[in-house]
Amino acid sequence: MNDVELAAAAARAAADVLLPLRGGDLAGGALGDAGDAAAQRAVAALLAEHRPDDAVLSEEAADDPVRLGADRVWIVDPLDGTKEYRAGDRHDWAVHVALWERRPGPGSGSGAAPGAAPGDAAGDLTAAAVGLPALDEVLTTAPAPVVPPRPAGPLRVAVSRSRPPEVARAVATALGADLVPLGSAGYKVLAVVRSEADAYVHAGGMYQWDSAAPVAVARAAGLWTSRLDGSPLVYNAPDPWLPDLVVCRPELADRVLAAARREA
Numbered sequence: 001m002n003d004v005e006l007a008a009a010a011a012r013a014a015a016d017v018l019l020p021l022r023g024g025d026l027a028g029g030a031l032g033d034a035g036d037a038a039a040q041r042a043v044a045a046l047l048a049e050h051r052p053d054d055a056v057l058s059e060e061a062a063d064d065p066v067r068l069g070a071d072r073v074w075i076v077d078p079l080d081g082t083k084e085y086r087a088g089d090r091h092d093w094a095v096h097v098a099l100w101e102r103r104p105g106p107g108s109g110s111g112a113a114p115g116a117a118p119g120d121a122a123g124d125l126t127a128a129a130v131g132l133p134a135l136d137e138v139l140t141t142a143p144a145p146v147v148p149p150r151p152a153g154p155l156r157v158a159v160s161r162s163r164p165p166e167v168a169r170a171v172a173t174a175l176g177a178d179l180v181p182l183g184s185a186g187y188k189v190l191a192v193v194r195s196e197a198d199a200y201v202h203a204g205g206m207y208q209w210d211s212a213a214p215v216a217v218a219r220a221a222g223l224w225t226s227r228l229d230g231s232p233l234v235y236n237a238p239d240p241w242l243p244d245l246v247v248c249r250p251e252l253a254d255r256v257l258a259a260a261r262r263e264a
């Protein structure tokens with residue numbers, strides 16, 4: 001099994017525990033907690049079995065600083081959109097499994113490039129899968145999804161349904177776009193990949209695991225991905241906090257970033 005196949009297998013293993021749990025007796029917070037824990041166990045077990053030497057950064061596990069010196073780090077959100085998962089009848093929740101790999105530095109077999117701080121763009125995402133269990137789909141970096149053409153009508157900006165940031169409204173206004181409120185960062189990124197939205201704009205808070213796998217899939221599909229100020233998204237940085245994000249059709253990037261800059 002190569003790395004992308006393993007990521008996809010882990011996303012499917014999480015779906016296999018999350019779907020029956022959701023059809024069972026638990027509800028509300030207890031269902032969310034049980035889903036987070038069961039999906040974490042499913043993903044962690046496959047990674048430990050097939051890649052025992054790799055480091056892992058997961059929303060549902062303690063952050064082990066060993067990852068900062070590791071060459072290969074899996075960045076995992078076993079259940080993104082826990083609120084929507086708990087709701088029982090929504091499909092906007094996801095399983096994120098991404099691999100970050102250190103770039104080989106000149107003259108060293110495995111270390112960071114000279115002068116590069118750990119996590120300082122010393123590597124990048126190289127393989128990923130995002131599962132959408134409620135839709136029975138797993139999207140990966142290889143084969144990469146093909147973004148369908150945009151439907152006729154106004155542009156659509158995906159935004160957090162529970163914490164819509166002001167900047168997303170400003171971008172939508174500047175583009176004459178409709179806002180599409182959805183749960184789960186992964187689902188919203190894939191909404192752009194699947195052409196249910198043309199852009200996703202987030203600010204105000206998020207962690208590396210909320211965006212890593214979906215961003216890798218979006219990049220593989222040819223979409224624009226960056227911070228809100230246009231700078232690159234850096235993964236396996238020491239601080240897991242990575243609070244803002246833009247994913248959009250590449251032809252919209254200049255307009256989205258200009259509108260975001262005016263709002264900043």
Ligand SMILES: Nc1ncnc2c1ncn2[C@@H]1O[C@H](COP(=O)(O)O)[C@@H](OP(=O)(O)O)[C@H]1O
Nearest residue numbers: 079080081082160163183184185204205206210
């Ligand atoms: N302001 C914020 N601070 C911290 N995390 C945030 C956040 N806004 C969104 N997130 C996280 O990003 C994911 C998507 O959020 P949203 O559905 O609002 O777009 C959720 O992940 P989890 O469901 O894995 O906790 C949520 O916790």
Ligand SMILES: [Mg+2]
Nearest residue numbers: 077080081210
């Ligand atoms: Mg999340």
